[in-house]
Amino acid sequence: MRLAFVTGLFCLLSAVLSLSVVDNKCIAQSKWATPAQVEGPYYPRIKPKEVDSNLLEVRGLERPDGVPLRLEGKIFDQKGRPVESARIEIWQCDNNGVYNHPKAPKGDTFDVRFQGFGSVVTGSDGYFSFLTLMPVPDHKRPPHIHVKIFRSGREQLTTQIYLKDHPDNNRDGLLSLMLYPGQRKLLIDPVDIMLGKGLKGKAASFNFVLSKNF
Numbered sequence: 001m002r003l004a005f006v007t008g009l010f011c012l013l014s015a016v017l018s019l020s021v022v023d024n025k026c027i028a029q030s031k032w033a034t035p036a037q038v039e040g041p042y043y044p045r046i047k048p049k050e051v052d053s054n055l056l057e058v059r060g061l062e063r064p065d066g067v068p069l070r071l072e073g074k075i076f077d078q079k080g081r082p083v084e085s086a087r088i089e090i091w092q093c094d095n096n097g098v099y100n101h102p103k104a105p106k107g108d109t110f111d112v113r114f115q116g117f118g119s120v121v122t123g124s125d126g127y128f129s130f131l132t133l134m135p136v137p138d139h140k141r142p143p144h145i146h147v148k149i150f151r152s153g154r155e156q157l158t159t160q161i162y163l164k165d166h167p168d169n170n171r172d173g174l175l176s177l178m179l180y181p182g183q184r185k186l187l188i189d190p191v192d193i194m195l196g197k198g199l200k201g202k203a204a205s206f207n208f209v210l211s212k213n214f
């Protein structure tokens with residue numbers, strides 16, 4: 001009982017202090033679903049030929065410019081149970097802030113070596129992992145990665161995640177909406193890591209909690 005109280009207090013303090021690394025125990029006890037955010041204008045109209053978890057490899061092409069990022073985590077429901085067989089999609093701009101989309105500003109050229117969109121299905125433990133790029137600012141907004149999660153073919157969450165302490169965050173209206181009490185901010189805090197085969201990069205984890213309303 002006392003341990004549960006202390007753990008709960010730690011989770012509460014973590015949320016209040018905006019710590020971005022919250023372990024699974026906290027997530028499991030959290031009743032707060034991951035906040036939704038707008039889809040934005042650049043969800044791919046046409047999915048790339050390769051749709052997988054490695055956005056840095058497009059067959060026949062070299063690796064794109066930018067800092068590699070391994071983004072991993074788990075998906076839970078609001079009772080703290082891992083969500084198996086959920087499909088999670090991410091999409092983001094290339095290292096020059098350009099999306100692979102017809103609505104991208106004229107004159108912008110997308111780096112075709114970057115897949116720009118990825119999708120993977122969670123295992124029985126709710127785990128997912130992507131290899132992508134560290135997000136960079138696009139023309140108007142701070143660095144972010146767009147996310148959609150589907151369960152049994154139904155869309156359950158659309159949101160965006162951001163870099164902890166990035167100076168542009170404070171200027172973003174969408175992100176500042178996430179600051180009200182009780183909501184965990186949509187932040188990741190990547191750390192330096194070797195991603196294998198001499199590939200230097202970053203790694204970050206983020207756990208999603210799906211709303212029970214679905």
Ligand SMILES: [Fe+2]
Pocket residue numbers: 040042138144146
């Ligand atoms: Fe965006």
